[in-house]
Amino acid sequence: GMGGVGKTTIARLVYEAIKDEFNISCFLADIRESVSKTNGLVNIQMELLSHLNIRSDDFYNVHDGKKILANSLSNKKILLVLDDVNELSQLESLAWKQEWFGKGSRIIITTR
Numbered sequence: 001g002m003g004g005v006g007k008t009t010i011a012r013l014v015y016e017a018i019k020d021e022f023n024i025s026c027f028l029a030d031i032r033e034s035v036s037k038t039n040g041l042v043n044i045q046m047e048l049l050s051h052l053n054i055r056s057d058d059f060y061n062v063h064d065g066k067k068i069l070a071n072s073l074s075n076k077k078i079l080l081v082l083d084d085v086n087e088l089s090q091l092e093s094l095a096w097k098q099e100w101f102g103k104g105s106r107i108i109i110t111t112r
Contacts, residue, residue, distance in 0.1 A: 007110040008083050014108065015081050022079040022105070026051040028094070032086040041093045045069060048080070048094065062093050070100045077104040085111045 012027065019025035026048055034040050045065035049055075054072050059065050078101055082094060095107050 003112055011081050011083060011108050011110050015079065018106075019079055023076045023102075024051055025079040027081040027083065029083045031082055031090055031094075032084045035087070035090060041065070041090065044090075045093060052076070066093060066096065069094070070097070073100050073105075074102060076102045078102065079106050079108075081108045081110075083110045085109050 008029070015025065015027050028034075028044060028047060031044060034044055037043070041062045042060065042065055045059075045062065045068075049065075049068065049072065052072055054068070059068055080095060080101075082090070085091060091109070095101075095109075101107070
């Protein structure tokens with residue numbers, strides 16, 4: 001939808017209301033802007049892993065980050081909000097397959 005209509009606000013309210021039902025919850029804001037910075041997707045992957053208390057200095061590219069995420073999240077019930085996604089590659093790098101996440105996980109995505 002159009003910018004400024006409240007998608008992020010609604011996503012944050014839902015996140016705050018249900019996050020306690022999950023083992024891990026993570027709200028990744030402004031993905032479109034974050035990705036535009038140097039190593040943006042890798043940095044976002046590292047941010048997500050930091051919510052899992054996983055040392056994230058073990059990888060330097062998106063492909064390795066995807067493998068670590070898939071292995072780390074698969075047995076956890078996680079709530080993940082991906083705010084302001086604007087490219088498929090962002091989803092591929094952060095939440096590509098259902099098998100990456102444990103049973104009962106929920107992914108909320110906002111996009112224009």
